[in-house]
Amino acid sequence: MSIGYTCEKLYGAMLALARSDGTLQDRVANAYRAIHMLTPDDFPDEELQGEYTKLVQSWHTGARGGGHGTVVPAPVVLRPDQARVIVETLLLLYTAITRLEEQHYNSLSRRDL
Numbered sequence: 001m002s003i004g005y006t007c008e009k010l011y012g013a014m015l016a017l018a019r020s021d022g023t024l025q026d027r028v029a030n031a032y033r034a035i036h037m038l039t040p041d042d043f044p045d046e047e048l049q050g051e052y053t054k055l056v057q058s059w060h061t062g063a064r065g066g067g068h069g070t071v072v073p074a075p076v077v078l079r080p081d082q083a084r085v086i087v088e089t090l091l092l093l094y095t096a097i098t099r100l101e102e103q104h105y106n107s108l109s110r111r112d113l
Contacts, residue, residue, distance in 0.1 A: 006042045007101045009035045010094040017087060024083045031090060032059055048096055055089045058082065 012034035020027040040049035059078075078086070 002042075003044060003097065003101045003104055006038060007094075007097045009038050009042075010090070010097055013090055014094050017090070024080060024087070025078045028059075028078060028083045028086050031087075035090075043093075043097070044100060048093065051089060051093055055086065055093065058086055058089070 013031035016030035016034050017027050020030040022030075038052065040053050043049045043052050
């Protein structure tokens with residue numbers, strides 16, 4: 001697990017949400033494409049691993065009863081309320097990982113002094 005890698009993928013998802021054209025569901029689909037290669041093991045603790053697992057499950061629940069894999073659910077399958085919950089969860093994960101990454105790099109620079 002590399003916190004930098006996880007942060008980079010979540011940042012890509014945030015950019016997809018902010019910059020993509022289309023409906024909220026379209027932007028959520030683009031965000032999924034940015035992070036679909038992450039696994040729960042890419043997150044540093046059980047709480048974040050659980051949040052990521054629930055996030056992925058919520059994406060797939062909207063698509064024909066919940067499959068697994070890397071195929072993004074069609075944007076029209078997600079209801080607007082489902083898309084909003086996914087966006088909120090992505091933002092919370094990104095914020096948590098960014099804070100952990102900052103703590104990690106701050107601890108490295110203190111050791112170098």
